Amino acid sequence: MIIILKDNADKRQLDALKRWVETQNVHVHQSEGAHQTILGLVGDTVRIDIDMIKQLEIVEDVRRIQEPFKSANRKFHPMDTVINVGGVPVGDGSLCIIAGPCSIESESQIMTVARSVKKSGASMLRGGAFKPRTSPYSFQGMRDEGIKLLLQAGKETGLPVVTEVMDLSQLDLFTDVDVIQVGARNMQNFELLKELGHCDKPILLKRGLSATYQELLMSAEYILANGNDNVILCERGVRTFENYTRNTLDISMIPAIKELSHLPVIIDPSHAAGMSRFVSPLSRAAVAAGTDGLIIEVHNDPARAKCDGPQSLTMEAFDSLTKELNKLHELIKASKIK
Amino acid sequence: MIIILKDNADKRQLDALKRWVETQNVHVHQSEGAHQTILGLVGDTVRIDIDMIKQLEIVEDVRRIQEPFKSANRKFHPMDTVINVGGVPVGDGSLCIIAGPCSIESESQIMTVARSVKKSGASMLRGGAFKPRTSPYSFQGMRDEGIKLLLQAGKETGLPVVTEVMDLSQLDLFTDVDVIQVGARNMQNFELLKELGHCDKPILLKRGLSATYQELLMSAEYILANGNDNVILCERGVRTFENYTRNTLDISMIPAIKELSHLPVIIDPSHAAGMSRFVSPLSRAAVAAGTDGLIIEVHNDPARAKCDGPQSLTMEAFDSLTKELNKLHELIKASKIK
Amino acid sequence: MIIILKDNADKRQLDALKRWVETQNVHVHQSEGAHQTILGLVGDTVRIDIDMIKQLEIVEDVRRIQEPFKSANRKFHPMDTVINVGGVPVGDGSLCIIAGPCSIESESQIMTVARSVKKSGASMLRGGAFKPRTSPYSFQGMRDEGIKLLLQAGKETGLPVVTEVMDLSQLDLFTDVDVIQVGARNMQNFELLKELGHCDKPILLKRGLSATYQELLMSAEYILANGNDNVILCERGVRTFENYTRNTLDISMIPAIKELSHLPVIIDPSHAAGMSRFVSPLSRAAVAAGTDGLIIEVHNDPARAKCDGPQSLTMEAFDSLTKELNKLHELIKASKIK
């Protein structure tokens, strides 16, 4: 952490600041110039509140050098975290493909899709029971009933299941779910994150619509710091000025997370684009950039889907896409020497 | 709603679509050109799912003409909504100033600030008990204990109190609170919004960091549609590429909300800028642009604040700002003839 | 400037780096910690290329502490710059109102508007002769002929004139123009900026659609560093995700520029909103926030304007707005003690 002092900072106040910093087990180095004095804080500054120091009368600005996350930081945990989801590894270099409908609509729908994606080679089954919808007039999901149908489909096909929690009060229903998803709109629902830190299930944490990598990792930190090491990060498009696609897929998040953190990172091309015809090129791009997995919306009848139909693949399209992605993944794996 | 058809759309499918639309009590007008056929849907299209239509094979694109919110829409409710908060009106043309510390830290702190802002002419007292902090290592608020202290300060000074709820499970603690605040990060916590729709307390709904006006109004709609008409909207800065200020205050939200909706709108200059020295110019701008109120952070000792110190005003600074803003408000009120 | 070194940085390379920095008349202070070594560079670092240092093998990151602009920096020039435009001061605490049509369309149009805005109290006349239009099929301006008409209108009314240059090759036509405007799309047309640095006319430099304050000031620096001290900065809305208004007016730019620089700053509410009905609230906000001036589009017949009609005020609307703004400006001036 670097503290930039104002010109002619009061010496007594400066000494007090330096003494206080030393009590936090952080060393201070002072650099003095003609026009500017700066203090370099060296040590573990994660717990030092940058806002408190900024407010001091003698301080012009404060800059953080060290990242403010620790458990999620690759610097303190150089090895990749591999998460085991009911026997399916995520983060070990394999390509994990999660597939299923946006929302669970009926027993026959979820069963049809589950069997089909299983046959096509999906590693896990997704399906929404609680749906965060912008409009109160849109379909809100089958809720409890939906979770039951998803678990049944998972059991029959042998696929681990992933589904989204929208509120703390729903957690009891998630006991048998394999991966609990936290949606983009809940990425900074800190009460929920803390609670998820106390369970031992893998958490699929989606990046907020306008969250930085650092904010995403700070949200992961809430889960890790509370005792749950099993966090999978997910990029699903960010909000920009470009509206041709629903959101803008930030493909650079893959190499960025790989250097900042040891956690696995997957890509959701369906929500990013909001158009099924973009799912194939974006999925290929993600695999080529080194993603640990993909989460793709597949529907048995997209034109009649109750939610997000425009971005869902048909089961046939998903089948050929999976074949293509697996070939691509093999090539990428073989060519990367490092 | 306008449906743009693909070239050579199948006639049978087109007829089916038109018949279905008519069953929704919406009329269809077809315009045919050399290169393009479009359908105009006239009537109440709020409940028509745009995504479902987009997915149809014969459809190229769908555009909404009517706003997707109804209860919050000025078109269906031309008169301004005035909200009564323990005798303090919001939205009636007066200037409502809410003031207090970012977080409640101790009895003496909240009492000192409460008495001071009351004396300076504040209309309500704010103070955070549950604090959404980016870092799990930062101060998380006094929680239950904080709410008690805030209520006590409100009682003593006669100021209605405003404080933020972070999760459904905390709602019981808010029984005596006058205004429940929903923070920017929870603007699309739909489970929480639905529940707040079932209570009869005024809700202060903050705009999300990258939420459009329409999304903010759709979130208000969740509350209104569930029976609670008392929603105050709040702009607190949006996320842009400019990082000199913490966020970018979108001053245009004031006239925009005034034409789109009948709900009151207030401005939070403290969170927008993140710097106490910008609170004064931004507050003046908000009053000049016609805001119904302001929510301003005030602290008895900003340099020792546990949270957001850099953006808090001292009690003295707040006192002179209030005087200035009241004069400005009178002038604006007098000069606006329309 | 702070250089953060990689763990175990090669000592020989580090010494070389430190020696090189010292040759730039900048002092180096080294702070060593358990996990991190940082170098603090104290002195005039404006000419040190941050990119070159970032690339060194031993360097993890480089952060600038000092602003990279110098002539435009308030630190080295604490007094406000006041620019004299044909007798009209800009930046001296008065309110400068520039008004006129988006584009010059005919002699009678520009004369009618010029006489009207003069009578209403405008300080300068604006009018576009060269129009940057997104579409090649839109009206591109009257060009040479337009400049002539504008000069004539300026002469008759005694108003100094402001008009936009789009390319270096047009500069000869601007000999008698009082203020040369550089549009948002040309803010980083560095060849043009350099050339404008060699003339002695006031330059109105508009902020690019997604330019930071620092980038705007660096563009001003191109003009100042080449010898022309007369730069007026202008905010005209930035690009965000919100599309209800054409752009988002960044009102915070006023106090921000006031602390970063000594140059005057004005606001263009017409282009920011893109809607004439927002011009009044945004203008009031700008005056309340301390702007040095406004540039407002006024048209004798907005419904028949060849360009930007939707955002132009009628002459009558401008007349009452001016009166209101002058009253507001007096109040603001009187109440600001500091």
Next chain:
Amino acid sequence: MIIILKDNADKRQLDALKRWVETQNVHVHQSEGAHQTILGLVGDTVRIDIDMIKQLEIVEDVRRIQEPFKSANRKFHPMDTVINVGGVPVGDGSLCIIAGPCSIESESQIMTVARSVKKSGASMLRGGAFKPRTSPYSFQGMRDEGIKLLLQAGKETGLPVVTEVMDLSQLDLFTDVDVIQVGARNMQNFELLKELGHCDKPILLKRGLSATYQELLMSAEYILANGNDNVILCERGVRTFENYTRNTLDISMIPAIKELSHLPVIIDPSHAAGMSRFVSPLSRAAVAAGTDGLIIEVHNDPARAKCDGPQSLTMEAFDSLTKELNKLHELIKASKIK
């Protein structure tokens, strides 16, 4: 184009509007509902000025249905445009790799890099002679001298050369250059675009930092409409709130441009990321998503580069990347059936 009328629109004004539209060879269809009347304009609306209609008293809003670009539109030109650059095709399904230093620094530098990238299989040579730099204190390029050295390097290696023009007045120096690049900052320098429309050289048009796809295509339209059909579009990262990477590479631009236009599209991973270690994953992603080419910065000694060193690959790194990308391109080509 859809015109949404205000409630109770004056019948006489409405008739006048309809008559005027018909004179533009566009048909009008009127749809009337209980609350809203809309006009559908069917025909060639490219030349209808949306702003003019918006301004009419009886009009609430206008929405464009048809894209405002025509020559660049795939609808009117379904076949892919293939551009021949000195024998090298761009847009025919092959992978075009353009490589070279950010700026030309000396004869030995450009010759060394040119020979090396040629050997590695690059299709063209890039190198900047005129450099748009944010700071007036940074290296501004070798200018005329740089162009000569680049042409010499192109001649010796047989590689066509690409270099950036910054201003109209420099065009004479570009007579022997194979591809003229328009930088992101000049994407809306319309005077320059018009002039480039009058030459017959291929133009590499980079997307502006916050330009939409439509704005990019409108800028291409300026060149096409003036007679030059040879435009190659280039994505180089857009500005977002995420600052870990210099800009955010918008990988979705590849499929988006492919459906909107017939023009080739290439990717610049070096400027997007601003970090050489991201060039490899982003290049792979671009190839997997179907790019027509890449433009990559390569330097013989990145640590001593005068400009953009941090994002340049070494010649060795470029050599292995090229091999990898070619293999990947073959696989993608083979697997794409459609």
